[in-house]
Amino acid sequence: MSGERSLLSGKVAMITGASSGIGAAAARLFAAEGAAVVLMARRKDRLDILVEEIRATGGRAVAVNGDVASSDDVERAVATAVDTFGTLDAAFNNAGFATAGKPLHEIEDDVYEQTIDVNLRGVWNCLRHQVPVMLRSGTGGSVVNTSSVAGMKATGASAAYVAAKHAVIGLTRAAALDYGEQGIRVNALVVGSTRTEMMDEVLGAHPALEEAFLSHSVQRRMSAPEEVAQAAAWLCSDRSSFVTGTAMAVDGGATAQ
Template identity: 45%
Template sequence: MSVTLKNKVALVVGGSSGIGRAAALALAAAGAKVVVAARREAECRAVASEATDLGGEATSARVDVTSADDVQALVAATVERWGRLDCAVNSAGISEDFVPITDADDAVFDRMMGVNCKGTFLCMKHEIRQMLRQGGGGSVVNLSSVLGHTGTPTGSIYVATKHAIEGLTKSAALCYATQGIRVNAVAPTVVTGTPMVDHVMANHPGLMDPYIAAIPVGRPARVDEVARVIAWLCSDDASFVNGHSLPVDGGQLAR
């Protein structure tokens, strides 16, 4: 069965690169009208153009997810352009924390909590408000991680942000279930082709080796493998999936 999102309007926040970019392309390929948003406006335009070249419909926008005004304006612009909002993917995130907690920097904590946690919160708040106003339900997919399910000796701030996203996802799913709004998360393992993984591999040689070795299938995930799961969660094929964090991890969390 092929996932279809025909006549759906989707907003992908953090869509300029990595998993967000792949999700925007997957949603467009499934028939959705897509708004690609992130801080890097030129990259968003390129992704929207790529989606259009694939036969989809897409526009781009700039957003700072730590700004409530920016996020509210983004949702309003999406509705102004396409008339409604059916699906939202919140994939904006940063990772600057690969040290023990005793060496962690206070400013890094504030920055990562601002983007990963507050950013997801603000996006959910205004996306769900719009879905409630228009009626008809909707689907929100947040980007968590296998590290939202477990811990790691280093990277405690990143782990904390992903655990927070898990909590936000579950609470919102319970709050709006009767209004037909489903809120889920994906929890990928190491994913190649993402800025965060590329940064770690370039700046912390060998740090990812034990994480890759822990993946039973023997390799990292690809961005398109995560994107297809996101598209499915956005679709009516996942109509009874709510409040779930779906590992895309090659069996890692089954150990």
């Protein structure tokens, strides 16, 4: 519509796990919708390519190489947002880690620790450093954390992943309660099976799992990363101004079954 403002015009948004999959799709979409984006991931080469792509189309973007499991790395990313663009209005805490499911007693200690560190501690680190900037701004903000269908019910994923993603929803609701009066909204996405590189790696190692993933959706398909990114962008925008503390399903009906 002529003259209509883009969804995220004038906002500064931080996106973690931005080098591939849902994070990369969100980076492109947020920038196209008018946001200046701070992109964080461990794969610097991919981030640099993505930043150049966004800038080539007239967008504003900066890359921060780092691991969400490191509080120092997250603090540096948030500081980069403030130093480069002046503030932080929105965040999509999307970085995640998963492996093919095993029974609980077969999960190795290092796999458990990495699963909890990335999926849960990573969100904790992000909130701890993002929220103070939003509080100082006095204008509020919006944070979206990536959970999963595994955050709502036990699935074929590992018990560690299920535990971490359940905890992300609890953390989201607690943060929404803590900061609602200050105008900071905090929501989670309950993401279903999505065609990402991580998913391709799992299916490459365990092809028989594809039918199981397809059966999770009443639409009999997996989502594209862009479909999840659209939901995150809406939650980060002012159009969702009365939505907070929710776990919003983007799962093709998986949690309806």
